[in-house]
Amino acid sequence: MENKKQDTASALKDIISHAKEYGFVFPSSEIYDGLQAVYDYGQNGVELKNNLKMVWWKAMTMLNDNVVGIDASIFMHPLTWKASGHIDSFNDPMIDNKDSKKRYRADTLLEDRAAQYEADGQADVGKALLQKMAKTLDAGDLEAVRQIIIDENITCPVSNTANWTEVRQFNLMFSTQVGAVSEDASLIYLRPETAQGIFVNFLNVQKTGRMKVPFGIAQIGKAFRNEIVARNFIFRMREFEQMEMQFFVRPGTEMEWYAAWKEVRMKFHQAIGLPASKLKFHDHEKLAHYANAAVDIEYEFPFGFKEMEGIHSRTDFDLKAHQDLSRKKQQYFDPEINENYIPYVIETSVGADRLFLAILCNAYKEEIVGEGDQQKQRIYLNLHPAIAPIKVAVLPLVKKDGLAEKAQEINRSLKFAFNTTYDEGGAIGKRYTRQDLIGTPYCVVIDYQTMEDDTVTVRDRNTMSQERISIADLKEKLGYAVSMERIFEKLLV
Ligand code: ATP
Numbered sequence: 107m108e109n110k111k112q113d114t115a116s117a118l119k120d121i122i123s124h125a126k127e128y129g130f131v132f133p134s135s136e137i138y139d140g141l142q143a144v145y146d147y148g149q150n151g152v153e154l155k156n157n158l159k160m161v162w163w164k165a166m167t168m169l170n171d172n173v174v175g176i177d178a179s180i181f182m183h184p185l186t187w188k189a190s191g192h193i194d195s196f197n198d199p200m201i202d203n204k205d206s207k208k209r210y211r212a213d214t215l216l217e218d219r220a221a222q223y224e225a226d227g228q229a230d231v232g233k234a235l236l237q238k239m240a241k242t243l244d245a246g247d248l249e250a251v252r253q254i255i256i257d258e259n260i261t262c263p264v265s266n267t268a269n270w271t272e273v274r275q276f277n278l279m280f281s282t283q284v285g286a287v288s289e290d291a292s293l294i295y296l297r298p299e300t301a302q303g304i305f306v307n308f309l310n311v312q313k314t315g316r317m318k319v320p321f322g323i324a325q326i327g328k329a330f331r332n333e334i335v336a337r338n339f340i341f342r343m344r345e346f347e348q349m350e351m352q353f354f355v356r357p358g359t360e361m362e363w364y365a366a367w368k369e370v371r372m373k374f375h376q377a378i379g380l381p382a383s384k385l386k387f388h389d390h391e392k393l394a395h396y397a398n399a400a401v402d403i404e405y406e407f408p409f410g411f412k413e414m415e416g417i418h419s420r421t422d423f424d425l426k427a428h429q430d431l432s433r434k435k436q437q438y439f440d441p442e443i444n445e446n447y448i449p450y451v452i453e454t455s456v457g458a459d460r461l462f463l464a465i466l467c468n469a470y471k472e473e474i475v476g477e478g479d480q481q482k483q484r485i486y487l488n489l490h491p492a493i494a495p496i497k498v499a500v501l502p503l504v505k506k507d508g509l510a511e512k513a514q515e516i517n518r519s520l521k522f523a524f525n526t527t528y529d530e531g532g533a534i535g536k537r538y539t540r541q542d543l544i545g546t547p548y549c550v551v552i553d554y555q556t557m558e559d560d561t562v563t564v565r566d567r568n569t570m571s572q573e574r575i576s577i578a579d580l581k582e583k584l585g586y587a588v589s590m591e592r593i594f595e596k597l598l599v
Pocket residue numbers: 299331333340341342343344345346347348413414415416455456457458459460461
């Protein structure tokens with residue numbers, strides 16, 4: 107058990123240092139020792155993240171005729187958060203250990219214990235524990251939550267004691283003031299989810315887009331949560347990005363759509379390269395205040411199976427609450443049944459950063475190559491070519507005899523179609539390694555034969571095999587190999 111813990115800690119550590127060393131993710135304001143749970147994406151990270159966002163965006167809006175996108179502001183009228191329930195109940199239960207002074211989420215302590223039961227072959231006991239926790243949290247009985255922690259003999263991993271404070275609720279929203287004069291300034295919030303920007307624009311989009319239920323609205327944007335315990339790198343951040351889609355349906359049909367979107371979303375994760383064996387559904391025991399069914403898609407991170415995406419059947423909770431508070435009707439007239447109603451909503455919500463982390467963990471490969479004393483370790487990122495930061499590296503074998511000029515010419519001819527890089531510095535093996543480390547799927551090498559017959563070699567990152575192809579075919583062949591189309595084709599079958 108102890109060994110396993112060390113292995114998972116070092117696996118995550120390797121990924122964090124790789125992410126930093128090769129320009130994927132840096133700690134925020136690092137020269138001031140960083141800011142906890144806030145990170146910056148570097149030159150390769152931003153390309154990878156943009157590709158993930160683009161593939162999600164297109165899978166939603168381009169592949170579905172009835173899904174359109176918006177881009178709402180981070181600031182919203184404060185009443186939005188009253189209606190949505192976030193002011194009153196967007197809380198996490200926190201508990202402190204009096205000896206170590208460390209703070210924990212009470213629900214996480216119990217969830218971890220339940221997972222432990224499951225791992226030990228006592229899934230029923232774990233499930234019963236989660237149900238008990240859900241009941242006490244729903245009833246707002248924080249003393250009972252504390253009692254369960256004590257009865258379970260859960261101790262603080264730092265102090266190893268069970269000397270716990272009482273459990274308190276902690277609101278996760280960040281607030282700030284808007285307005286120049288302090289007396290007139292009013293309190294507003296940084297949005298804790300992007301979904302509400304979609305709900306308040308539901309009728310704007312429906313009317314101006316002449317959308318017919320069922321239809322969806324997609325959005326990608328920043329969200330902010332003052333997380334009690336922020337850890338596991340970019341898994342839990344205080345500033346992060348969400349990719350959410352709200353799908354508006356006729357009441358009574360929501361369970362069919364819930365089941366359909368569950369499948370679509372699972373397929374998406376597999377299409378971008380996450381293996382089925384590392385993905386699973388996890389039904390919620392404790393439903394959020396707005397949901398009548400909810401499931402997570404979990405990925406097996408180095409620290410265990412954890413939520414990457416949430417799929418919720420949100421009923422008419424949000425639109426109804428906005429209608430009540432704003433006194434503006436949020437109804438849709440359904441010409442097929444001649445009725446007015448507030449649509450029900452299925453939400454799919456995935457964190458761009460969590461998806462990024464899953465992709466990075468999955469792509470990171472260490473292997474031994476070569477024979478005998480030629481053996482060495484090779485590290486590479488096995489990223490799907492369509493999401494890799496750089497698709498093709500163009501490398502002249504040597505700089506002289508016109509090879510560099512020829513390589514630059516080829517690079518120029520490819521760079522309009524996809525992200526390329528040109529590198530003429532150092533031995534060719536070193537240059538391959540540089541590309542492997544950032545996950546570039548193809549290296550195009552210009553050698554002396556190129557000067558004679560206009561062919562180049564294309565080296566494949568995963569197999570390290572080389573193929574000779576004609577320059578005239580490069581753009582089309584590589585273009586298809588690195589295109590998002592290859593992902594979309596998998597989604598449509
Ligand atoms: P958790 O239980 O891990 O706190 P949640 O259930 O509160 O997550 P949702 O409100 O369902 O999360 O948000 C949808 C998605 O947004 C999550 O599946 C996750 O990918 C992402 N997300 C939520 N909180 C964070 C965070 N602090 N940092 C990074 N991503 C986050």
